[in-house]
Amino acid sequence: MVLNRPCESQGNMNNSGFKVILCCILLQGESSHGNPAQEVGIAEQCNGYCFSVVKPFLDHCAQLKEAADTNNKLRDKIYTLDGTINNLQSQLLNSGTETKNLGEKIKEKDEIIREKVEQIKEKVEQIRDKDTQITDLREQVKMMSGVLAEKNDQLSKMNQTAESSSGWTVIQKRFDGSVEFNRNWGDYRDGFGDQRGEFFIGLKKLHLMTAAEPQELYIQLRDVNGTYRHAKYNNFIVGSEEEGFVLKSLGEYSGNAGDSLREHERAKFATEDRDCPNKCVHSFHGPWWFNGSNCGISSLNGKYFKEGIADESNGISWGHWNVFDYKLSLTFVKITIRPRSPQT
Ligand SMILES: *[C@@H]1O[C@H](CO)[C@@H](O)[C@H](O)[C@H]1NC(C)=O
Ligand SMILES: *[C@@H]1O[C@H](CO)[C@@H](O)[C@H](O)[C@H]1NC(C)=O
Numbered sequence: 360m361v362l363n364r365p366c367e368s369q370g371n372m373n374n375s376g377f378k379v380i381l382c383c384i385l386l387q388g389e390s391s392h393g394n395p396a397q398e399v400g401i402a403e404q405c406n407g408y409c410f411s412v413v414k415p416f417l418d419h420c421a422q423l424k425e426a427a428d429t430n431n432k433l434r435d436k437i438y439t440l441d442g443t444i445n446n447l448q449s450q451l452l453n454s455g456t457e458t459k460n461l462g463e464k465i466k467e468k469d470e471i472i473r474e475k476v477e478q479i480k481e482k483v484e485q486i487r488d489k490d491t492q493i494t495d496l497r498e499q500v501k502m503m504s505g506v507l508a509e510k511n512d513q514l515s516k517m518n519q520t521a522e523s524s525s526g527w528t529v530i531q532k533r534f535d536g537s538v539e540f541n542r543n544w545g546d547y548r549d550g551f552g553d554q555r556g557e558f559f560i561g562l563k564k565l566h567l568m569t570a571a572e573p574q575e576l577y578i579q580l581r582d583v584n585g586t587y588r589h590a591k592y593n594n595f596i597v598g599s600e601e602e603g604f605v606l607k608s609l610g611e612y613s614g615n616a617g618d619s620l621r622e623h624e625r626a627k628f629a630t631e632d633r634d635c636p637n638k639c640v641h642s643f644h645g646p647w648w649f650n651g652s653n654c655g656i657s658s659l660n661g662k663y664f665k666e667g668i669a670d671e672s673n674g675i676s677w678g679h680w681n682v683f684d685y686k687l688s689l690t691f692v693k694i695t696i697r698p699r700s701p702q703t
C-alpha cells in the first residue's frame with residue numbers, strides 16, 4: 360500500500376502492476392540510486408519514450424527509497440535508543456542491586472555493631488562482677504585482719520601465761536623507765552603498771568600467793584652494758600598488810616649476783632607515805648623492804664637511769680653487783696616467783 364499510492368498518482372491504472380514490480384526491482388538495488396551510468400542503461404533499454412514515462416516514476420521511486428532509507432535509519436535509531444534504554448534499564452537494575460547490596464552491608468554492619476554493643480555490655484557486667492569480687496575480698500581482708508589481731512592478742516596472752524605455765528609468774532619488771540616507781544602505799548598494795556610493760560604485781564597478791572604455798576624467788580638483773588646476773592631464793596614469804604607486808608622469809612640463796620637481799624629479811628615494806636624512821640625511801644628514792652637500822656644494800660624500785668649511772672644512791676641498786684658502789688644503776692630488772700617443787 361505504501362508503495363502503491365505515490366506510483367498511482369503518476370500514471371494510469373493499467374500500468375500499476377508493472378510500476379510495483381519496477382519499484383520493487385529498483386528498491387532492491389540498493390546502490391542504484393543516483394548512479395548516472397545505470398540511468399543511461401535504462402534510457403538505452405527504453406528508447407526515449409519509455410524513459411520519459413519511467414523517469415518521473417523512477418525519481419519518485421528514488422524519493423520513496425530515500426524515505427524508506429530514512430525510515431530504516433529511524434528504525435535503526437529506535438533500535439539504538441531501545442538498546443540504550445535497555446542499557447540504562449539494566450544499569451538502573453544494577454544500581455538497584457548495588458543499593459540493595461549496600462542495604463545488606465549496612466544491615467551486616469548493624470548486626471556487627473549490635474554484637475559489639477552486646478559484648479561491651481557483657482564486659483561492663485564482668486567489670487561490675489569484678490568490682491563486687493574486689494569489695495568481697497576487701498571485706499574478707501578486713502575480717503582476716505580482725506581475726507589476725509584477735510589471734511595476736513590471744514598469742515600475747517598465751518605468752519604471758521606461758522611464763523606462768525612454765526611455773527614462773529612475773530611480779531615486777533623494769534626495762535625503760537616508762538613507769539614511775541616512787542609511789543605510795545596504796546599503789547604498792549594493789550599493784551600498778553601493765554603486764555606488757557613495766558609493772559609491779561602488788562603486795563596483797565604476793566602475800567596471798569606466798570601464803571598459799573612455798574614460793575621460789577628469782578631476780579634477774581642487767582647493767583647498761585648488757586651483762587646479766589641473777590639471785591635466787593628458795594622460800595619467799597610476804598606477810599599480810601596488817602604485818603606491814605613484812606619480808607618474812609627468803610630461804611636459801613643461789614646465783615651469781617650476790618646475796619644483796621639478805622639484810623632486808625624480816626624488814627617491813629616502806630613507801631614515802633609510810634616511810635621507816637630513818638627515811639630510807641626518801642634517800643633511796645623508791646619503796647622497798649628497808650632495814651630499820653641501816654636501810655640495807657639493795658633497792659630495786661629506785662629511780663630509773665637510762666645511762667646506768669645514779670646521782671647518789673637513788674638508782675636501781677644491788678650492793679654486791681659493783682662492790683657497793685651505789686652510783687651504779689641497773690637498767691633491767693625482772694622478778695619472778697613460782698611454787699617451790701618438793702625436792703628443793
Ligand atoms: C612472745 O614472747 C617472745 C619472747 O619473750 C617475744 O619475742 C614475742 O614478741 C612475744 N609475742 C607476743 C605476741 O607478745
Ligand atoms: C660499761 O662499759 C664501759 C666501757 O667498757 C665502762 O666504762 C663502764 O664502766 C661499763 N659499765 C658497767 C656498769 O659495767
Ligand SMILES: *[C@@H]1O[C@H](CO)[C@@H](O)[C@H](O)[C@H]1NC(C)=O
Pocket residue numbers: 622623624625626650651652653
Ligand atoms: C638489818 O641489818 C642489820 C645489820 O646488817 C641486821 O643485823 C639486821 O638483822 C637487819 N634486819 C633488820 C630487820 O633490822
